[in-house]
Amino acid sequence: MTEQGAQANSSAEHLPVLLEESVKALAIKPDGIYLDGTFGRGGHSKAILQQLGPDGRLLAVDKDPEAIRTAQVQFGDDGRFEIVRGSFTMLEQEVKQRGWTGKVNGILLDLGVSSPQLDDADRGFSFRADGPLDMRMxxxxxxxxxxxxxxxxxxxxxxxxxxxxxxxxxxxxxxxxxxxxxxxxxxxxxxxxxxxxxxxxxxxxxxxxxxxxxxxxxxIYINRELADLDDVLAQVLNILTPGGRLAVISFHSLEDRRVKQFMRREARGGEFPPDLPVTQAQFKPNIRLVGKAVRAGEAELAVNPRARSAVLRIAERMQ
Ligand SMILES: C[S@@+](CC[C@H](N)C(=O)[O-])C[C@H]1O[C@@H](n2cnc3c(N)ncnc32)[C@H](O)[C@@H]1O
CATH class of the missing domain: 1.10.150.170 (Putative methyltransferase TM0872, insert domain)
Known part of the structure; x- marks a missing residue:
């Protein structure tokens, strides 16, 4: 998110951005396996869990120890839910450990920092409130x-x-x-x-x-944000099952460009010399783009100015 947008929302809570749109993008199956790579304060995880049945699974990840504590308080008793502390670059590894490689039905990434991280002066992200200069998630x-x-x-x-x-x-x-x-x-x-x-x-x-x-x-530099994003995008095809969905919410052009280019490249399929006759089937796209980029509507912007710079992109894993 832009720092400014985030800091415009001074409340200590985190209003999940593009909540309805991103959870709908995952096309949740009640018994499916889902990953939330950016748990934050659990707004998106909560909505995913609400749509999962007793056999569904949600594995969440966050770098931030406060996010982990929140997850344990909110969902610690829910047997369908698990949280792991660390970067979402370990998703493929975590998935492998659980025998879920190629079986995951949806991955959500809501990039950047959360409002509580920005609002807590002690975390050292804020240019408005004075605090120790830290900035680590x-x-x-x-x-x-x-x-x-x-x-x-x-x-x-x-x-x-x-x-x-x-x-x-x-x-x-x-x-x-x-x-x-x-x-x-x-x-x-x-x-x-x-x-x-x-x-x-x-x-x-x-x-x-x-x-x-x-x-x-x-x-972005201190938290390796763009390097982490590149790493996780490179794992997505191995993690998702055919028909599985990837939904990514970006908050600035550097993130969104990476997501857009990844999705377009994988939707185009194999690279062939321009003069080689190639049939559509030979291109074998790895993903299908689902709709166009989604932005927050007026109603959401009215209550959450942080959503102003948010862009949601959705893709579906092909066979
Ligand atoms: C915008 S917030 C997510 C908010 C969340 N969707 C919610 O509804 O509460 C981003 C969160 O992702 C975490 N995060 C950002 N990059 C990460 C990464 N590479 N690995 C793990 N967590 C990350 C941050 O610590 C932060 O808590």
Whole structure:
């Protein structure tokens, strides 16, 4: 999600985005096997469980220990449900361990961070509320944003701000971060980083906090968000059963582009030289695109501004 969109919703709860549309996209079979790769606060998982019968299964994953605690409280007594802490890049492995390879009926990925992660200043994601500069979805693994910024070169920081934050003034902001570190010591709080970035940003976009892009870039880098997405997309075909569905909700163009390109590539099937006569059957597409990209309607946007940047794409595994 965009940081700004998420922070516009100041409540501590997480309103699931495109809930009806994404659960419908999974075309749930009551006795099917489903994966929720981004449990968050369980909004989507809850809706999936409501449609599953006693023989259905839902395996959920999240990097965030708070999400795991929520899952245990909410669904710990439900024998159809299981939660595993870690990245959704381990889905194929988890599925294999359960003997579910090629048998899964649906995978849901609702990418990015949750509102509670953004709203809790102590998690260090927010440019609005001051807190320790952390930004890790799993605070017990990898390095914090503060530790990374304390060591990284201005050119490395600029690459992250440009590639992952799509920040036009990446070089200038990166230089300001390093200068601040040299003058006043390591940047340890979100408030100080937000000020350094804001002061260095020469042109503020309308309706967008000047720190939005830089915070997004650093967060994506710290959590390996795009690398994880590429990894899990590469597993999907091995996991799903024919007719099984993949539904992915993205919150910015970097994610959505990857999802769109993956789905289009696999829906096109094999690559052949352009002058080779090939029948439709020889192309053997791996998936079928289900409808067009779905965006939130007015009613959802009225109650959840975070949904503004959400895009849902759906695909179905072919034989
Ligand atoms: C937008 S929220 C999901 C909200 C959820 N659908 C709900 O209804 O509450 C994204 C969640 O996915 C988790 N997450 C993001 N990337 C992840 C990854 N690569 N592996 C596991 N969890 C991830 C985050 O920690 C966060 O809790």
């Amino acid at each position: 799993d605070p017990e693994s990898g390095i914090s944003a503060a530790d990374w910024l304390a060591e990284a070169s201005d050119s490395d920081i600029a690459v992250v701000l440009k590639e992952y934050g799509e920040e036009r003034y990446a070089k200038r902001i990166a230089r300001a971060i390093v200068e601040s570190r040299v003058q006043d010591g390591p940047i340890l709080t979100t408030g100080r980083l937000a000020k350094v970035v804001t002061d260095a940003n020469p042109r503020w976009e309308k309706n967008k906090d000047p720190a939005t892009r830089s915070f997004q870039g650093i967060r």
